[in-house]
Amino acid sequence: MRFFFAAQMAWQGVVINPLRSGLTVLGVAIGVASVVSLMGIGEGARLAVVRQFESLGSNVIVIKAHDAKAEFMPEEAEELLERVSGLKYASPVVRTNAVMRWRRARGQVEIIGVSSDFPELRDHRLVSGRFFTKWHVEQRSPVAVLGYNIGAGLLGGRSPVGQTLTLNGQTYRIVGVLEKKGPGQAESIDDKVVIPYTTALKIAGKKTVDELWVKAESAKAADLAIAHLGRIYRRKLGFDVTAPKPGGGEQQQMPGKEGAEKPVETLPAPQPEDHRKEEKPALELGKDIITITNLNTLVEEADKANRVMTLLLGGIAAVSLLVGGLGIMNIMLVAVTERTGEIGVRRALGAKRFDLLLQFLMEAFYLSGMGAATGTALGIWGVNLFNRYGFNAVISAEAVRVAVFVALGCGLLFGVYPAWTAASVPPVEALRR
């Protein structure tokens, strides 16, 4: 009963000065809207990066040689499958270019040479035909699987499987077309031609490869495999593997000549578990001969960086939310001063301190509540607006929840002091004004 009346009277307080209430509500709304939309942008960016990394395939480890002398024999990929437990698929990788001819058209295309494990390894599916087989690889067959864009371009959407094209003058049979991954996804595979690595080595005129891919059964297996692979390649490059080193780190570097002269020093001393993750990929060191990278880790790191960014944006927006909350406090304090007479009358007529506390608190609550509601609507509208201008913002339920919660919290928090002030004015004092 009491609450109901307080709520009613608080509402009268809101509507009696629509302009002022409106501006206060707007202040809160802007705060909520900026939290919702800025966090939306941050979250959208994070999801985009995560999606991009995920398109690379899960639990994939990339072993890369940065020095011609350290390059791998293609057979090593198969050997790793046997030596390292927890690995399921493996492929050497040959990257090269070729002139492609299709009927009368010709042009440069990027070629990627891989084993028949490729679709499983990098999580690819085919829209038509099938992938080349182990047999094709062994036979160095002139067969090609086309990236989606290339495959779709040839016959205007009809499947080109069974047709032939030429690469550097040699005729290849098209056996399959990969499913679309999207622009920039999965190393832009949509615009590449995939052929057996044996055939690709012929085109490139090489015997060794500078890149190996392996896929582990699980994220945990990938972590263990990284450690094992680290030991294998350390030994291969002639390091003392028994020397202390960062165990199953996500990424391991084998220092080159300069480092080799004092191998133990160049390897970081053992560190506590949680510090290991802080290790920076040492690609920029230039001295590294071989890097072993767990793509899962890249996803995690990108994710972490973007989370920080989202929080940062949210933090900036939270400031405006706080300002909105202070606006409520300001307006309520003004109301208390301005309406001292009203407070006095109510007290004279029998209102208790608690009644006034409740009334003014509810008034603040209404203002913040309306602010939160309009702000959420405004934020959703803002996200859509951003997206029209090329952002990938998303409406995150979490952001809305946080913003609304903070807005209502601010309303109550900043409403308490003015409400308490209102309730504390002695009736005689109040009536004198």
Added chain:
Amino acid sequence: MELLELRGISKEYRSGRGTVKALSDINLSVKRGEFVSIMGPSGSGKSTLLNVIGCLDRPSTGEYFLDGMKVDRVSDDKLSEIRNRYIGFVFQNFHLLQGLDALGNVELPLIYRGIGSAERKRRAKEALEAVGLSDRIHHRPSELSGGEQQRVAIARALVQEPLLVLADEPTGSLDSRTGRAIMELFQKLNTERGITVVMVTHDRDMARYGRRIVRLLDGRIKEEEFIG
């Protein structure tokens, strides 16, 4: 039967420059159904006395009995309840809430008594009728004349069915004709409903509507005059 009994009441205000003695050693009794006028020059303590009587303020020393209850030392919330049940207020500048219409203003005391909407409205309309404002129920204070606003304030006091109505210069903001009409209304409440009225005024003519005039000077009762 004494409705009000003040024994040795004094009130001091402490301010930066020292203490101001607004009331000193006031002894005053008012019987049920009386109509008392309080007169005195400005600053003589009339409003302070009325506020103490109205339980809006506590005396510094002395004892105050209202309808037999000792109320000079009760809690803030209890005083609110006492005001709500026993005392109706009428002020010089009406003190109506601008955001509410006449009916809303008259309903207010009943809201704090926890009475439901339908009952409240019925009683508020009755009270407005009693002061002759049935046709102004939905007017806001800004749409009413001074006399009409004071009638709304009186209706707001009436609706409480109080034992006591306290009026602090109720005609101070009105012209003399309207003022007399308001005074007649007080007189009617006093005689017809037996409501005790204590009124502050510095207008002799208005004071004579009461049956007794109490004169204050410098916070003390200077003299009392009974009107035959």
